[in-house]
Amino acid sequence: MIHFDNVTKVYANQNRPALDHVSVDVDKGEFVFLVGPSGSGKSTFLRLVLKEERPNSGAIHVAGKDLAKLSNFKVPHLRRRIGCVFQDFRLLPKKNVYENVAFALEVIGKPRRFIRKVVPEVIELVGLEGKAHRMPEELSGGEQQRVAMARAFVNRPMILLADEPTGNIDPATSIGIMKVLDRINRTGTTVLMATHDAAIVDSMRKRVVELEDGKIVRDQSRGVYGQAY
Amino acid sequence: MRANFIFSEVWIGLRRNLTMTIAVIVTVAVGMGLLGIGLMINSQVSSLTGYWTDKVELSVFLCEKNSPFPACKNKGAITEEQKAALKQTIESLPDVERVDFEDQAKAYENFKDGGNNSILLSVIKPEDLPESFRVKLKDPDKSTAVQDSLKGQAGVSNIVNQRQILESAFGFMEKLRNMALGVAILMVLAATLLIGNTVRLSAYNRRRETGIMRLVGASNVYIQLPFVMEGVIAGLIGGVFAAVLLIFTKVFIFEQIQTYTAAPLTWNTVAFVITVTMIIGVVICLLASFVTLRRYLRV
Numbered sequence: 314m315i316h317f318d319n320v321t322k323v324y325a326n327q328n329r330p331a332l333d334h335v336s337v338d339v340d341k342g343e344f345v346f347l348v349g350p351s352g353s354g355k356s357t358f359l360r361l362v363l364k365e366e367r368p369n370s371g372a373i374h375v376a377g378k379d380l381a382k383l384s385n386f387k388v389p390h391l392r393r394r395i396g397c398v399f400q401d402f403r404l405l406p407k408k409n410v411y412e413n414v415a416f417a418l419e420v421i422g423k424p425r426r427f428i429r430k431v432v433p434e435v436i437e438l439v440g441l442e443g444k445a446h447r448m449p450e451e452l453s454g455g456e457q458q459r460v461a462m463a464r465a466f467v468n469r470p471m472i473l474l475a476d477e478p479t480g481n482i483d484p485a486t487s488i489g490i491m492k493v494l495d496r497i498n499r500t501g502t503t504v505l506m507a508t509h510d511a512a513i514v515d516s517m518r519k520r521v522v523e524l525e526d527g528k529i530v531r532d533q534s535r536g537v538y539g540q541a542y
Numbered sequence: 543m544r545a546n547f548i549f550s551e552v553w554i555g556l557r558r559n560l561t562m563t564i565a566v567i568v569t570v571a572v573g574m575g576l577l578g579i580g581l582m583i584n585s586q587v588s589s590l591t592g593y594w595t596d597k598v599e600l601s602v603f604l605c606e607k608n609s610p611f612p613a614c615k616n617k618g619a620i621t622e623e624q625k626a627a628l629k630q631t632i633e634s635l636p637d638v639e640r641v642d643f644e645d646q647a648k649a650y651e652n653f654k655d656g657g658n659n660s661i662l663l664s665v666i667k668p669e670d671l672p673e674s675f676r677v678k679l680k681d682p683d684k685s686t687a688v689q690d691s692l693k694g695q696a697g698v699s700n701i702v703n704q705r706q707i708l709e710s711a712f713g714f715m716e717k718l719r720n721m722a723l724g725v726a727i728l729m730v731l732a733a734t735l736l737i738g739n740t741v742r743l744s745a746y747n748r749r750r751e752t753g754i755m756r757l758v759g760a761s762n763v764y765i766q767l768p769f770v771m772e773g774v775i776a777g778l779i780g781g782v783f784a785a786v787l788l789i790f791t792k793v794f795i796f797e798q799i800q801t802y803t804a805a806p807l808t809w810n811t812v813a814f815v816i817t818v819t820m821i822i823g824v825v826i827c828l829l830a831s832f833v834t835l836r837r838y839l840r841v
């Protein structure tokens with residue numbers, strides 16, 4: 314599903330690579346944690362999957378497509394098959410829950426009938442039934458992140474990328490967020506989550522890929538956060 | 543493509559930048575209005591030039607008893623022999639097509655028909671008007687040469703070359719046209735910069751929306767169209783104001799001076815000019831928003 318082959322990324326005006334000869338394979342339906350200290354290259358990895366950045370060398374395949382050969386014109390179609398969740402939620406403050414989720418479908422030109430059918434379903438899936446008409450400011454951080462997840466998942470992507478989704482949320486609420494991610498993963502969606510949250514990684518017992526200074530230092534199935542060899 | 547989505551985004555964008563939008567509309571309106579006026583003057587100049595060139599005449603005025611012209615000083619009125627000799631001289635010139643004599647009665651008729659006001663008419667009598675030869679030329683371009691060769695002939699008080707009168711009138715119109723076009727170019731420049739600025743502001747205001755649109759895979763057209771439409775709609779509204787300005791100009795200026803010109807500005811020409819300025823205005827807005835988008839909206 315996601316295939317990195319010897320990928321190196323050096324940002325302009327930087328001499329140290331953000332990713333340094335990274336090779337990873339993520340299969341369809343897997344749940345992978347991307348861990349590592351700040352600045353180790355986790356977000357860079359996710360941006361490369363989205364083709365928001367290009368690697369300096371190495372090859373990236375996502376959903377069977379070689380990103381180097383994917384024309385700019387086709388990038389939006391790639392992104393329609395990838396959902397994204399961020400630490401800062403990125404909701405539109407002037408739209409309510411329903412409208413925020415529907416926005417993702419409107420802007421890719423989905424018919425209104427389809428939107429009216431799937432948006433309530435996905436709002437229920439993330440556990441926000443009855444709150445569809447709340448504005449973002451009327452929701453807790455955890456609830457806002459659920460809206461963001463609903464928006465990321467509403468188009469049934471093959472891959473869900475989550476960049477520190479629990480970064481702004483207290484541990485108790487985070488468990489709920491992880492339950493939703495797990496539920497999404499169980500529908501067959503590949504989930505890739507960058508995080509600093511040791512407790513979550515330890516409790517989920519999923520595959521862990523650890524980065525340090527842009528290099529992979531550990532790739533462990535059913536791993537934990539800290540180094541445990 | 544969901545048209546109502548695009549239009550609600552455009553409407554929000556236009557309202558959010560209301561002052562900038564108004565500035566764009568006003569500059570486009572003034573710029574396109576002046577461009578249109580320039581084009582209308584231009585069509586007037588060319589149709590009038592065409593109309594008048596083959597009607598150009600030289601008026602050779604003859605000395606009377608108390609003629610104020612230096613050429614007649616102390617010579618008294620022209621004699622019949624001089625008149626006949628002069629007519630022969632003029633007719634023998636190779637560039638002359640026809641010579642007509644205009645006596646005082648005829649001159650008075652023409653003066654009355656010329657639309658002069660009644661006060662002037664009441665004090666002027668036929669005896670006050672000079673006699674003249676009306677000289678029609680084979681080639682209007684030779685008028686100055688013919689004029690020079692007749693100057694100083696016995697009994698000639700003054701020669702009026704209509705071509706020179708026309709040229710100074712056309713010269714004035716051409717200057718007016720060039721000024722209108724010059725200011726129009728400046729306005730177009732200002733409109734381009736303003737639109738660029740509006741789009742930049744708009745892109746900044748909507749960066750959250752466009753960021754999300756990029757992430758969920760909206761196509762570039764979908765992301766850029768609302769911005770481009772903002773520019774185009776502002777341009778269209780400006781164009782409508784320019785059209786109104788041009789219609790007013792036609793009714794209140796061109797139709798007023800029309801009595802003196804034999805080739806009135808037609809509504810067809812006005813419609814053509816309005817179409818041209820509309821298209822130019824919209825295309826400029828389109829290009830300006832598109833170029834700025836490239837710079838400020840990463841896709």
Ligand SMILES: Nc1ncnc2c1ncn2[C@@H]1O[C@H](COP(=O)(O)OP(=O)(O)OP(=O)(O)O)[C@@H](O)[C@H]1O
Pocket residue numbers: 324325327330331349350351352353354355356357358
């Ligand atoms: N747009 C950018 N331009 C230049 N350098 C960048 C850019 N984005 C990231 N970097 C650098 O690349 C390296 C990796 O950054 P990245 O954001 O991938 O780290 P991270 O693992 O996500 O860190 P954190 O846990 O703090 O989010 C860092 O050294 C960072 O300074």
Ligand SMILES: [Mg+2]
Pocket residue numbers: 355356357476
């Ligand atoms: Mg990061």
